[in-house]
Amino acid sequence: MPLLVPPAPAPALRSILAALSSPTAVQEARTPALRNAEGPLTAEHPLPVHVFEPAEVPGGLPRARLTGWRFHILAGGWPQQTVAAGETVATADGWVFSRFSEGPFLASTERALRQGETLPATYQPHLLSVPGLYMLALWLHCDPRADAATAQPTPADVLVPLAPAPPGIASHRLHRLSELMPLLSVRTAPPPLLGSPA
Template identity: 85%
Template sequence: MPLLVPPAPAPALRSVLAALSSPTAVLEARTPALRSAEGPLTAEHPLPVHVFEPSAVPGALPEARLTGWRFHILGGAWPQKTVAAGETVTTADGWVFSRFSEGPYLVSTERALRQADALPATYQPHLLSVPGLYMLALWLHCDARADAATAQPTPADLLVPLAPAPPGITSHRVHRIAELMPVLSLRLAPPPLMGSPA
């Protein structure tokens, strides 16, 4: 079934479009594909980006904090292809452009979105960052009409780890969030304190 992508805040989209129209921002970007793209560039396929925050309650699902929006930057002749991502962050003054990027997560995100689109249920797609593991996953929220800014993981949600995934976690395998959370929580737990020396 089709994914229900939440609408990005208008200021977030405007900030990316302003950066795309700035020759300086594009030329200074560390994204060779963006700098060499021919034809008009557009920002499409917005995804809210959340940071994984382990719950203070043992065994509970993590919390997700909205930190930004990521847009796929399309360029080239028709049919356009994704050449980079444009990212925004939230500040006290609202949404501002952060950076352009490219790399394996961009291709992996597109692949995970195609996987999700083929699932039998409808989901709302988000990106979930797990900084402590250098991990990014496509988070498929089962409440497809939820407010993207306040959405929180539920046991029925799915996670698709993007490539490259941390060792021991298979990229592009669809996991129930409740199945993957114990693994992530264990890896993120601080190491046990050693006893004092004798």
């Protein structure tokens, strides 16, 4: 079934479009594909970006904190090609442009989105960053009409680790959150406190 993508905040989209229309921002981006793109550039496929925060109690569910929105930057006529990602971050003054980027996560995100569209249920797609593992995953939230800003993980949600994934976690394998949580919890848990010296 199709994924139900939440609408991006208008200021987030405006900040990306302003950066795309700025020759300085595009030329200074460390994205050769964006600098060399021909034809009009558009920002499409917005995804809310959340940071994974481990559960506060053992066996509890993790939390997700919205930190930004990521747009795919498309170039050319038909068919358009994804050449970069444009990212915004939340500040005290609202959504502002952060950076352009490219690399393996772009193609991996597109592949994961296609995987999500083959599932029998409708999900709301998000990106979930797990900083302690240097991991990025497509998070398919089981409530497709949730508010993207306040959505929180549930056991029925699906995670698709993007490539490259950390050792021991297969990229592009669909996991129920409840299946992957024990591994993520162990790997992101703070180290135990050492006892005081004798």
